[in-house]
Amino acid sequence: MNTATVIRGRGPWQLAFERLRNDRAAIACIITLLIAVLVAIGAPLLALLTGHSPIEQYSETGLSATGIPVGPGAEFWLGTDGLGRDVLVRIAYGTRISLLVGVVASGLAVLIGATVGIAAGWFGGAVDNFLSRFMDAVLSLPFLVLALALASLVGPGLGVSIFLIAFFSWASVGRVVRAEARAIRNREYVQAARAMGASNLRIMFVEMLPMVSATIIVYATLLIPAAIAFEATLSFLGLGVPPPTPTWGNMLADAMAYYKVAWWLLLFPGAALLGVTFAFNLLGDSVRDALDPRHDTTIATSAEDE
């Protein structure tokens, strides 16, 4: 870098954004996820292109004479499942469920977790004690058993899945945000706002929220893949979004019966699921490194390479 370079002031967000832009892994993740979003949006287009609906059973063309699923080919690009349905079109429609549940459930979890965490951190004392204990209790629930039992009771569905995933995820966000909020509650600017007569709500959401937002963003990115995996697990066990709506989880559950004769039923939905969760997790790590450069190494090296 020569001395003639103009020096500009850059805020922390701008710096983080620039670090992220120079991180090749992060860019690859963003591209992967954009493709997933396009597939989700374009699912009907794919159905039109192949001429197959996601739920129709093509028993003539989609199954062999002995009733075995048909492998990948010109008619069914990624093969068919045990009922003669198009795997490609079903994966595309499944992307919608996974992304929707992942984003909405983690959004809800972050909303609840951040609110409870900031409140516990700001008020302290008895409020903090109660909220912290409550979060501890939620975190020590056997969540999968309870989620399955509750889903079977109210009847499984999209809304139920989202609610259950959010309910069992918010407390981990809450705990982290609480710790951060406690650390900043005695900073001068927060005390100054208080001295100026700011209301509790104003202090919590105008003064403190921006300071914990980096943590919240990192957590949100890492919660999405966890929520997607959670939804797939519920669907796999038959208590997520009910059939015939295609989800990656219930497609993989169907694959259990057919994996010996039809590898495409296992490997294609599995690859879709893994691709999206892996991309989100890797992106989450990159975002964390970009927001907190002390934390890790990969960014530092790529910045040094420049």
Add this chain to the structure above:
Amino acid sequence: MTAFLLRRIAWGALVVWLVATLVFVVYFAVPRDVARLIAGRQASEETLTVVRARLGLDQPILVQYGRFLGRLAHGDLGESFVTQESVNSIIARDLPVSASLALGGATLWLLMGVGAGVVAATRPRSRTDRAITAIALFFYSMPSFLVGQLLLFFLFFQLYLAGFEFFPPGSYVPFSENPLQWARFLILPWFALALVTGAAYARLTRGAMLDALGEDYIRTARAKGLSERRVIVFHALRSSLTPVVTQFGIDLGTLMGGAIVTEVVFGLPGLGREVVQAIGKQDLPVIIGVTILSSALIVSANVVVDFVHSLLDPRVRT
């Protein structure tokens, strides 16, 4: 010290009671005809009355709740609606399977996870570090049922096609009968558990080790002329184990109560598969019994973790 432990135990008991109440309310306070569920659609009104009286379902809800808690306090979890078998004996039968799975898996994931984390952290930014980080993230991203399915597909089925039947799924042989067969049937499930969980441990250990290696006392230890191996094992690793111990307690507690997904994928007759089947049949006492046991196991694991921490670090005891 004693007061601290007693407080943690009381808190644990409170959580178990809350879970018990939650499942009770959810299952019995919701208006629906449990007797009809048990006796079947064709049952006559007389049969239903008999069934209700036998289960105490004709009593007011608070009386039922009192009885439920009373039995629970005596360690009696009731009997299955479907088979009339006592839930305690169902648990006694299934727990060894779940425990075998959890303990074997835990040994593997500690070795693989902590080992990989230490190797990665001692060579930061190297090729080895990047490879370990990428592999760990790969398995960390996978839902455990998918890992199980892929292991079945590649290590059971493809080998089977090639003429080797090493790891057949769907069976369980007790350790006391034949340790070799016990291990044979459990190897794939152990790896399914250990790959997913071990990945999280590798990430956790690597992060904690990197933090520890940057501390002043490590520089002091090196300046004293200690060997690098000693510095890593006795100084850095020891202090990085605190978060690992916390996570380990919670994970082991959770999995002892049944690794639901792994048991379902590999057809292992443990508590996890039992509860999934019970949910399918709406066999309430079994669902409630296993749920309460699971939360009790998690809570106990938490108490043990707190105890270990209080031994390691006196500041915790507040």
